[in-house]
Amino acid sequence: QKEVEQDPGPLSVPEGAIVSLNCTYSNSAFQYFMWYRQYSRKGPELLMYTYSSGNKEDGRFTAQVDKSSKYISLFIRDSQPSDSATYLCAMENEKLTFGTGTRLTIIP
């Protein structure tokens, strides 16, 4: 079993929809939880990070962590075609452990 599980998708939604991306993890030692966005043939770009259980909002993006369930989510409101990319969850414990990534397409 992988330490971090993420539905690889692909996921296609119409422009303006709310997108929900999720990951589960098994290692209780993970302390920071991050979401990265990766465009084709580029390196991952940090979107948000959280430390404790709860929600963190940044513009159209909301990151949610539930440590008791070992479950994290990223919500994208008012999705735009420019949000089309692969979204990677990552968990930190002296290094990052990534999920598989979810490929997201926003349809205009």
Added chain:
Amino acid sequence: DTGVSQDPRHKITKRGQNVTFRCDPISEHNRLYWYRQTLGQGPEFLTYFQNEAQLEKSRLLSDRFSAERPKGSFSTLEIQRTEQGDSAMYLCASSLDRTGYTFGSGTRLTVV
């Protein structure tokens, strides 16, 4: 400083040849990480340095792989006797703390 720089961007090599990649981190970052990413997968940890000390190596890092970070500045990743299974994107990241991991654009290796 414009971020993490990796060179070359793309390398095509014949099976059995040696290749070396370079990573220049953000100057004030003391930690440097190497990851490998194959198509449809998330990046997989290979190794990391704090300053010039190599603190951890993944079991993925076979004896054919070696990484260095002389003087705690840039880093090199060498793969000896390349195999087709080594074809992947090799990503470098640097950080100053536990949340600010910044990745480079990667070196795409194709072994033919």
